[in-house]
Amino acid sequence: DVKVTQSSRYLVKRTGEKVFLECVQDMDHENMFWYRQDPGLGLRLIYFSYDVKMKEKGDIPEGYSVSREKKERFSLILESASTNQTSMYLCASSPPWEYGYTFGSGTRLTVV
Amino acid sequence: QQQVKQSPQSLIVQKGGIPIINCAYENTAFDYFPWYQQFPGKGPALLIAIRPDVSEKKEGRFTISFNKSAKQFSLHIMDSQPGDSATYFCAASPNTGNQFYFGTGTSLTVIP
Numbered sequence: 001d002v003k004v005t006q007s008s009r010y011l012v013k014r015t016g017e018k019v020f021l022e023c024v025q026d027m028d029h030e031n032m033f034w035y036r037q038d039p040g041l042g043l044r045l046i047y048f049s050y051d052v053k054m055k056e057k058g059d060i061p062e063g064y065s066v067s068r069e070k071k072e073r074f075s076l077i078l079e080s081a082s083t084n085q086t087s088m089y090l091c092a093s094s095p096p097w098e099y100g101y102t103f104g105s106g107t108r109l110t111v112v
Numbered sequence: 113q114q115q116v117k118q119s120p121q122s123l124i125v126q127k128g129g130i131p132i133i134n135c136a137y138e139n140t141a142f143d144y145f146p147w148y149q150q151f152p153g154k155g156p157a158l159l160i161a162i163r164p165d166v167s168e169k170k171e172g173r174f175t176i177s178f179n180k181s182a183k184q185f186s187l188h189i190m191d192s193q194p195g196d197s198a199t200y201f202c203a204a205s206p207n208t209g210n211q212f213y214f215g216t217g218t219s220l221t222v223i224p
Contacts, residue, residue, distance in 0.1 A: 042217050100161065106155050
């Protein structure tokens with residue numbers, strides 16, 4: 001069964017900390033995405049990547065950066081965590097020739 | 113601004129009822145319209161999808177109706193069951209890539 005694995009289900013961090021959210025997929029997909037999910041706002045795209053070392057800004061990239069050094073791994077980085085970054089973070093991947101994502105189970109991040 | 117508008121925000125139906133969730137979009141470049149189902153603690157999973165060249169698609173108890181001229185599409189769940197209780201997201205993707213724009217989600221509760 002294909003999988004997108006997010007390293008942490010729950011995370012609590014302090015304001016100002018640098019936070020790393022890790023995502024690994026085992027499907028050899030080229031495309032990977034980071035979304036945040038907030039009640040009433042749905043899923044909003046933060047960053048995405050179509051290939052190793054490539055990255056593109058989504059709709060809400062401010063305060064975030066990403067890293068993709070290997071095809072299977074896509075990391076989301078909060079440079080200096082703030083309370084308004086408390087959210088559910090979802091990673092997804094897809095091959096370039098198909099529509100439709102496979103999502104991970106999400107990381108619920110709380111910044112205190 | 114929200115590229116895909118979804119309603120209602122929440123829905124409660126009796127078992128056997130037919131909940132209907134509606135979505136609307138403005139961008140005529142969108143050419144792929146999936147629906148995702150999300151259970152608590154899980155990431156969204158692709159449920160069913162449609163392209164604009166057809167007006168309806170059925171998969172089991174789930175049906176998408178698509179109105180290209182009105183730029184609207186909806187999800188119907190026939191003979192709904194308590195196990196269908198979940199959050200449902202509509203989405204749309206342009207033909208230039210597979211970045212998706214999601215609706216804000218509908219929380220469906222099916223009462224036994």
